[in-house]
Amino acid sequence: MKLTLKIKLLPTDEQANLLLGTMKEANTVCNAMSDVAWEKKVFNNFKLHHETYYSCKAAFNLSSQMLIRCVAKVADSYKLDKKIKRQFRPLGSIGYDSRIMTYKPNYIVSLWAIGGRIKIPFVCHNRNYLPYIKGEADLVYKKEKFYLFQTVDVPEEDIKDIEEFIGVDLGLTTVAHTSDNVEFSADGLNKYREHRQKVRSSIQSKGTRGCKKLLKRLTGKERTHSSIVNHTISKSIVKSAKEQGKGIAIEDLTNIRFTSKRRNKKFRTKLGKWNFYQFRQYISYKAILSGVKLIIVPPAYTSKTCSTCNHIGKRTNKRFECANCGNVIDADFNASINIAAWGRAINLPEKTNMFCSLHSC
C-alpha cells in the first residue's frame, strides 16, 4: 500500500539557504517552462521536455535530473485542465527522485542542491516505514521548515477469513464506541474545542488583520490536534481487532452528516464538525496494513434497532430503550453491536438471517 511519509529536515542555516536557493531556481525554471507550454500549447511531458530542456540547461543552474523533475511538475500541473496558464510560487514544492536524493544510514538524506549535494539530518514519526521508501518525494517549505513528503510502499498483511467483527459507532458525544464496549470519550476533546471556540470568538470580535492571521494559526493547531486523536483511536481499534482475530465494521459516513444536522445544536458545536472522514481514512489504511478486514455497513437503523431483539426502539441522547424486550442500554453501545452484526451479515450473508429481520421481507 502506498502511503506518504512526512519527513522533517534539520538543515543548518547554510544548508537551508542552499535549499531555498534551489527551490527558487527550480520554480523560476518551471515558470519559464510553463510560458513555453502555454505559448506553444505543448503540455505533454515528453514534448515539453523536447521544447525546453536544452534552453533551460544553458540558461539556469539546475542539474539534468532536476530539470527533468521540473518538466514533470509543469506537465503534471496542466493535467487537470489547460484553460489557465500555470504559475509557480518561488518557494513552491519541488520534486526529488532517487537520482538526486539518497537516504543514508543514521537518518541522513543527501539532496541535490545548487552547488552540489548536501547531507541533511532528518526526523520522522513513522520510522518503521523508512525501509519501504520508494519513488519520488516532494520537498516542501512550510512555516520556515523543510519537509520531504516521501512515497513509501508498505507491504500489506493478508486478510484472514474471519467471522466476527468489532462494530464501531461514530458518535457525537463520544468519538467512537465499539461493540467491545470500549468508549473513546470526547470529554477531553469537547473541553478542548469549547476552549478553542471561546478563544476564537474573542479574537473574531476584534476583527483586525492580525486576528485573521492568528485565527488561521489556531485552525492549523486544531487540525493537528484532531488528527492526532484520530490516529490514536483508529490505531487502538485496529490493534484490538488484530489481537482478537476480528474484522472491523464501521458505518457509512453519510449517516454522520445526516444525524449531525438533526441532533441538537449543542452537540453540533461539540463534535458535529469532527473529522470522521479522516477517521475512516486512518482506520482503513491501518486495517489494510495490519491485514484486518474492514466492512462499511449501511447506516440505516443501526441506532434505532434493538441489538437484542432487532425491533425498533427509542433513542434518547445516550440511552436506548426497547419496548419489545425491555432492553435498556447505552445508545452508542447498542448501535455498535448492530454495526458488528451488519459486518457479520455482509461478510457471510448465508450464515445469517439479519437482512430479512431488519427489512421484514
Ligand SMILES: [Zn+2]
Ligand atoms: Zn429489544
